[in-house]
Amino acid sequence: MEHVDVLIVGAGISGIGAAYYLRTHVPSAKFTILEARGATGGTWDLFRYPGIRSDSDLHTFGYEFKPWRDRESIAGADKILAYLRETAEEHDIDRDVRFHHRVVNAEWSTADARWVADVDHDGEMLQIAANWIFCASGYYRYDEGYTPHFEGRDTFRGEIIHPQQWPEDLDYAGKRVVVIGSGATAVTLVPALAETADHVTMLQRTPTYVMPVPAQDALANRLRKLLPEHRAYAITRRLNIAKQAGVWKFAQRYPKAARRIIRAVNTKALPPGFPVDEHFNPPYGPWDQRLCAVPDGDLFRSIRRGTASVVTDRIDTFTEAGIRLASGRELEADIIVTATGLNLQTFGGATLSVDGRPVHLPDHVAFKGMMLSDVPNFAFAIGYTNASWTLKVGLLCEHFCRLLLHMRRHGYDICVPERPDPDAPTRPLLDFGAGYVQRALDQLPRQGLRGPWLMSMNYGSDVKLLRNGPVTDPDLRFRARDRAEASR
Missing domain, CATH: 3.50.50.60 (FAD/NAD(P)-binding domain)
Incomplete structure (x- = not known):
């Protein structure tokens, strides 16, 4: 042995x-x-x-x-x-x-x-x-992700996919896509799919805190030009560690203030008149669950362009053509993505x-x-x-x-x-x-x-x-x- x-x-x-x-x-x-x-x-x-x-x-x-x-x-x-x-x-x-x-x-x-x-x-x-x-x-x-039971799932005529088993050959161009979920996977998928899909709807039962962050760290890129690589990296790392800790501590100590700040940022990033409190106002405090970061606000940009939308409701049943919600509204879909967790x-x-x-x-x-x-x-x-x-x-x-x-x-x-x-x-x-x-x-x-x-x-x-x-x-x-x- x-x-x-x-x-x-x-x-x-x-x-x-x-x-x-x-x-x-x-x-x-x-x-x-x-x-x-x-x-x-x-x-x-x-x-x-x-x-x-x-x-x-x-x-x-x-x-x-x-x-x-x-x-x-x-x-x-x-x-x-x-x-x-x-x-x-x-x-x-x-x-x-x-x-x-x-x-x-x-x-x-x-x-x-x-x-x-x-x-x-x-x-x-x-x-x-x-x-x-x-x-x-x-x-x-x-080997498998989490998908809850959905009434009527077998009646849907389109494709149902969990992100953990994403097909390499899936063609979603020009199609109507509903992404079920509001976590990190969903907010990542929606803007990416919206680039070529006809329309993408993020269907969530409960909103999540979402914050835009720069895709590039301007200070890190500047330091790399001025200092030796390892020195620049060490400084950037320490600064970002402190920033992460500071944001988390602030959200834990002053949850109401953190909620107001996040709401203000969301309101500015979304179209005028968008119902922010309906779709981006979770019932729990900031950082009670992981806060979702969207680079350069790509999710909000898709919503502003009209290629993506958010619906906050509960699922009644899947239908042949999509999803019927508890409110009675129906979402038509060619593809349903169950970004429902791990x-x-x-x-x-x-x-x-x-x-x-x-x-x-x-x-x-x-x-x-x-x-x-x-x-x-x-x-x-x-x-x-x-x-x-x-x-x-x-x-x-x-x-x-x-x-x-x-x-x-x-x-x-x-x-x-x-x-x-x-x-x-x-x-x-x-x-x-x-x-x-x-x-x-x-x-x-x-x-x-x-x-x-x-x-x-x-x-x-x-x-x-x-x-x-x-x-x-x-x-x-x-x-x-x-x-x-x-x-x-």
């Missing part, structure tokens, strides 16, 4: 980042990356719907160690994918990726101080042993067990946002929901490498977080109002009420904890494997 020091699950933005940090900070560590799909890039290779792009600036969504060089800071999937693959090539990470390898199950043995992963490789099962598992597979299912899936769908006992995730609590209580030598990467995903992942990878080096220096084989009070109160892992999160809360681990058992969403706090703080903690147990017991 093959044995590695670290088994990385997933070759997307988190997995490539983890591999870089291991290669740079723990060069003697042997690792391999298992990717269930046939290409690197994760999300940015999977999604192929028109207009797909980041909703965070690439100076913070990109890696700290690799400058983002493109003039556009809100970039499309093609540019992001090229950036990720260039990173993997530059650091010789490609050779460590094994495609079509999906981890089905992993079993930890304390006696052997190792995991044994059952891996499905194109229908053939194989096993790989590892001292550590680093799960970088994100938190949603790659299905969450922890750790790529793999099951875990520790010394023969299955790991029931809701019974475990996140430690420092990267490990699980009572689960040895297991780390995972979940980024921020209120800022750029990769900011958190980079810090987690740094801390993980420091943890491995600490164990090597002291001769430890096993590392496991243990809660001092197993009966202490907990709360959901993600304090986030998005539907795809709320639907899956009962399947996820929990978080505590105070550090180090908090799932922090604050970059400044995480820098102190993960980058500058010690890897040791009173709630983190280290020990060497009992060689005699293992032999026996």
